[in-house]
Amino acid sequence: MGQPAIRSPSFSCLWCGRSWTVRGPDDLEGWARLCPDCLGKAGDNEFLRFRLRAALEARGAAANPSPPTVTSGPTDPDLIAYYDARAPEYDDWYLRRGRYEHGPIHDTAWNAELDAAGRWLDSLPLRGRVVELAAGTGWWSPLLASKASELSMYDAAEAPLSRARERLVAHGLRAHLHVRDAWAPPEGDPADALFAGFWLSHVERARTADFLQVAGRWLAPGGRIVLIDSLPDPRSGAVDHPAPSADRSVRRLADGREFTITKVYRTPDEIAAAMNAAGFGDVAVTTTGRFFVLATAILAERQAGRHSRATSSPNSLRGTGTA
Numbered sequence: 590m591g592q593p594a595i596r597s598p599s600f601s602c603l604w605c606g607r608s609w610t611v612r613g614p615d616d617l618e619g620w621a622r623l624c625p626d627c628l629g630k631a632g633d634n635e636f637l638r639f640r641l642r643a644a645l646e647a648r649g650a651a652a653n654p655s656p657p658t659v660t661s662g663p664t665d666p667d668l669i670a671y672y673d674a675r676a677p678e679y680d681d682w683y684l685r686r687g688r689y690e691h692g693p694i695h696d697t698a699w700n701a702e703l704d705a706a707g708r709w710l711d712s713l714p715l716r717g718r719v720v721e722l723a724a725g726t727g728w729w730s731p732l733l734a735s736k737a738s739e740l741s742m743y744d745a746a747e748a749p750l751s752r753a754r755e756r757l758v759a760h761g762l763r764a765h766l767h768v769r770d771a772w773a774p775p776e777g778d779p780a781d782a783l784f785a786g787f788w789l790s791h792v793e794r795a796r797t798a799d800f801l802q803v804a805g806r807w808l809a810p811g812g813r814i815v816l817i818d819s820l821p822d823p824r825s826g827a828v829d830h831p832a833p834s835a836d837r838s839v840r841r842l843a844d845g846r847e848f849t850i851t852k853v854y855r856t857p858d859e860i861a862a863a864m865n866a867a868g869f870g871d872v873a874v875t876t877t878g879r880f881f882v883l884a885t886a887i888l889a890e891r892q893a894g895r896h897s898r899a900t901s902s903p904n905s906l907r908g909t910g911t912a
C-alpha cells in the first residue's frame with residue numbers, strides 16, 4: 590500500500606467523475622485524483638479538503654522520502670478516502686437499507702446475527718480503559734462506552750468519527766475521539782481492552798502479525814483484544830458490488846463513485862492461529878453463522894510492554910476532542 594501516487598497521467602475525478610490529464614508529476618490534481626474545479630472547491634467540502642490534505646502530504650513525502658516504518662507504511666489513503674466519502678451512508682450497511690437490502694429472508698438472518706454479535710460483545714468482561722481503533726461511525730461505541738470507565742476512539746477519517754460523536758451524544762455517553770491512524774504507536778495509559786470492528790479485514794494478509802503487534806502494544810498485561818469482522822457471504826455487501834477477488838473489493842457509493850480497497854476474509858482458524866502466534870492466550874474465535882466472525886484473546890504477560898509506547902502522537906492526524 591503506498592501513497593496516492595499518480596498511477597496514470599489520466600484519471601476520473603473522484604468527486605465529479607470528469608476525466609482529467611495532469612500536466613506533470615507535481616500537479617496536485619494528480620495526487621488528489623481530483624479535477625482542478627473540484628480541487629478549487631476544497632475549502633467548502635470535507636471530502637475534497639481531505640483529498641487535498643492527503644495529496645499535499647503525499648507529494649511532500651515523495652519529494653522528501655523518509656525510511657519506511659512499521660507504523661506508517663501500511664496506511665492506505667484510498668481506504669481512508671473511501672470511508673470518509675461513505676460516512677453518510679455507512680450505517681445503511683448495518684441497517685440493510687437501500688442497496689444493502691437483500692429481501693426478508695437474508696435480512697432477517699443478518700439482523701439476528703448482528704444481534705448475536707452485540708450480545709457476544711456485551712458478554713465480554715470489558716472494563717477500565719478501552720481503546721477502539723478504526724471506530725468509524727461508532728456502531729459499537731455506545732456499548733463499549735457503557736462498559737468502560739474510559740473509552741478512547743480513533744479513526745483515520747474525520748467524517749465517520751463526526752457521526753460517532755453524534756451517536757455517543759445521542760446516547761448521553763462520553764468518549765475521547767481522535768482522528769488517528771490505526772498503525773500509529775499507542776498513546777496514553779496501557780489499555781485494559783482493545784476493540785476493532787471490521788478493521789482486520791482491511792489489513793493486508795502479510796500485515797496480520799504487524800497489526801496484532803500494534804494491538805498488543807496498546808494493552809496492559811492481561812489486556813483483552815476483541816475483534817468483530819466479516820465472513821464472505823455474498824449477501825453481506827451492496828447489491829451492486831462485484832464479488833471480491835484476490836483480497837481486493839470494488840465498492841460503489843450511492844452516487845456511483847467507485848473505490849477498490851483491500852478486503853481480506855480470514856477464516857476463524859486463520860485468526861486464531863495469528864493471535865496465538867502473536868503471543869495472545871485464551872484465544873476464542875467463533876462465528877455468528879453466515880456474516881460475522883467474533884474473536885477475542887488475552888495478551889500474555891510476557892508479551893506486554895515488549896515495545897516502547899509513544900509519549901506524543903507523531904502520527905496523530907488531528908485531535909477531535911471529547912464527546
Ligand SMILES: C[S@@+](CC[C@H](N)C(=O)[O-])C[C@H]1O[C@@H](n2cnc3c(N)ncnc32)[C@H](O)[C@@H]1O
Pocket residue numbers: 663664665668669672673722723724725726727728729743744745746749769770771772785786787788791
Ligand atoms: C469497515 S469500517 C469499520 C468501522 C467501525 N469499526 C465499525 O465496526 O462499524 C473501517 C474503518 O477503518 C477506517 N480506517 C481506514 N484506514 C485507517 C487507518 N489507516 N487508520 C485508522 N482507521 C482507518 C475507516 O475510516 C473506517 O471508518
